[in-house]
């Protein structure tokens with residue numbers, strides 16, 4: 001029986017993880033759950049899975065949950081509560097699936113507590129990848145990717161072939177605006193941006209997919225997960241989201257991974273590693289794979305991936321600042337305070353004002369995140385509609 005704790009249990013990845021757990025009760029037991037403000041769903045999850053430890057964002061919600069949960073469930077709140085779920089009790093695997101920067105401290109704490117972690121919260125690798133990877137090495141813990149592209153690389157990259165690997169190609173659907181002319185992007189609405197063509201995901205990552213910042217983050221994620229120099233990571237647009245990554249070797253071989261665009265597949269892979277779960281999918285037919293095309297990324301229309309690569313090259317806390325400014329701008333766009341085309345300029349201007357700090361130290365990362373949020377917030381004043 002594998003004991004798991006889920007950070008971000010009411011979000012898209014957390015809910016799908018619990019769907020898999022529900023299907024394999026003989027294999028998985030839920031030890032801990034941590035959620036934000038979706039208390040009704042969390043209460044249902046507590047009743048169904050009877051975790052030993054739970055955390056929520058607000059104190060008042062923790063008090064309400066105490067009345068619902070039985071005496072065997074400890075209820076915590078806030079940052080300390082999240083860290084308690086990540087580190088306390090018996091647990092074989094932590095699923096890190098909170099949204100954005102708040103996922104960093106619980107993820108880092110889980111690693112420092114010697115726990116294997118399945119990482120869906122890519123922002124924690126973007127802002128502190130070097131720190132997380134070195135702590136994972138120190139603690140001898142396994143980090144498993146949940147992101148579909150990285151799960152695909154993880155499943156196909158053999159250690160014996162590493163020295164012959166020319167590059168990792170991660171695919172991008174191109175998002176909802178792949179075919180939208182650049183001149184029309186200023187007019188798109190929040191609803192347009194939330195309408196992803198192939199993946200059903202949470203709001204923040206869906207906006208990041210529309211700007212292609214998500215793909216920029218995934219380059220940073222791949223750099224840390226697979227210890228690859230940024231020059232050896234490329235993006236190809238693949239609108240059908242069936243091929244998730246391609247490994248290109250020096251002899252001209254391409255090794256790839258294909259699957260339906262269903263996040264339960266990479267989640268199940270991380271949950272059951274090194275085994276696989278029978279997800280009961282119907283047999284594939286040639287029709288499922290008959291339409292597979294690739295195209296170049298339009299780097300003039302989508303500037304975010306190049307910006308992320310530049311941050312990785314400049315190093316230090318630049319990726320931290322990139323993430324924080326992006327979170328501020330995406331939130332403002334979702335609140336309809338700025339236009340879609342304001343997101344990237346706000347991030348760029350924040351980066352231009354930054355003096356980098358050493359990113360090997362958590363305090364510097366926290367400081368750069370705070371600085372970036374304040375700076376992006378004041379830059380945004382001039383963009384407010």
Ligand code: MG
Pocket residue numbers: 147148149218
């Ligand atoms: Mg992805």
